[in-house]
Amino acid sequence: MTTIIWVAVAIVAIGLYLSWTAGRLDRLHARIDAARAALDAQLLRRASVAQELATAGVLDPAASIVLYESAHAARQAEPEQREVAESELSQALRVVFAEPGAVAEVAQAPGGSAAITELTQSVRRVPMARRFHNDAVRAARAVRRHRVVRWFRLAGHAPFPLAFEMDDEPPVPLTADGAGSHPAA
DSSP states (O other): OHHHHHHHHHHHHHHHHHHHHHHHHHHHHHHHHHHHHHHHHHHHHHHHHHHHHHHTTOSOHHHHHHHHHHHHHHHHOOGGGHHHHHHHHHHHHHHHTOSHHHHHHHHHSTTHHHHHHHHHHHHHHHHHHHHHHHHHHHHHHHHHTSHHHHHTTTTTTOOOOOOOOOOOOOOGGGSTTTGGGSTTO
């Protein structure tokens, strides 16, 4: 009789552990979804601000074209091409705002100071949002690699989480170090 009780206790304990692990994995997947939504919102905001700035007439025509096309490509990119398109937008922003003087010129135009402030905020938030997303992905991957999770298929049909890898280095004049070069900082 005591053997049956111990077997029942062991089965209940294993069941509780599996249930707790499945719940944890579900929470991690929900965290990934929330972090991905936040990352998508920040990327969209950055592309929108860049596109708005490109069409405002405060940049020289060549810079406007480069920035507009990169921002448009980032907004319209298919999911498989999104990382490349967002990296190209980061590169375009670094080219257009390579020198602190470019930021100061835009800031002096009507409405330019507000646009630079908004662009500065968005280029600073993208790396943070990407880091939060990739941290959530890393945590979920660590749990999904456990044998128990694989053996009992605790992840269900959820796709294996993928990190979002892109070039998110902001232009130096728009960072904390270079932000003091224009009045909007």
